[in-house]
Amino acid sequence: MEEVLQKLFNSILEGNAAATREYVQAALDINLKPEVILNHGMIDAMRRVGALFEEGECYVPEMLVSARAMQGGMALLKPHLQQTDKKSNGKVVIGTVKGDLHDIGKNLVALMLEGEGYEIIDLGVDVPAEKFVEVAKEVKPDIVALSALLTTTMPSMKTTIDALTAAGLRNSTMVIIGGAPVTESYAHQIEADGFATDASRAVGMVNGLLANKS
Ligand code: B12
Incomplete structure (x- = not known):
């Protein structure tokens, strides 16, 4: 690995x-x-942080400082990951589901979709099903994107999908999901x-879904 990527990896691990x-x-x-900087210098470092946490070698405060370091680095990388000259390809409402505070992955998905020309409405973290329904009614997105990083919050994805279905929104809006578990x-x-x-x-999946829709 390039020396600078190793240093970047270590700086995220240390939360510097x-x-x-x-x-x-x-x-x-x-x-x-x-993409190489992101995947090998940064995302790999967050994976390592997760593994250390699992092994009891680091704790929540360390995960948090690593996450902050990662977010700061991502802000610098953002303009380089995005192509700006594209017209709007469609609307995406995105959020991390209820009970879940992890947002690095969700932010990355939002950033890459934005770079692809999608209009992003980011509802943040810990978003209840009712909020997704309320916003979907209002902005009529092509896609609702749900993120969850905890096995205990994955059921909130089902709750949200069921609520969107009950509100009669599933004919006009597709739902995509993701997150480590x-x-x-x-x-x-x-x-x-x-x-x-x-x-x-x-990004590839959303492009494919919307190409099939029209
Ligand atoms: C950073 C981190 C935190 C930070 C989050 C800060 C933040 N602003 O996000 C803090 C410290 C707050 C935190 C808290 C907790 N965490 Co935590 N955390 C992590 C860690 C180390 C990294 C996550 C991350 O950012 N990864 C990097 C990003 C880029 O990857 P990603 O999120 O997977 O996203 C990618 C894909 O999944 C996908 N994706 C993500 N979302 C979506 C959505 C769509 C629609 C699509 C298509 C794709 C997609 O694309 C993304 C980009 O490529 C993980 C370890 C891990 N291996 O995931 C643990 C981890 C997720 N946490 C864990 C735990 C247990 C907790 C706590 C319960 C700890 C505690 N005892 O308090 C709390 C829960 C708080 C809460 N209610 O949410 C466990 C979960 C275990 C489980 N299976 O349920 C993990 C796996 C650590 C471990 N190995 O045990 N955590």
């Missing part, structure tokens, strides 16, 4: 926000691809229209 920004910039300066078979089980394991696959 200033160093993270510095190494993201250094990696951009030597013309590394933004979410699987394709869970997506089928709760009758989501789409599922993806990462942000770039999410």
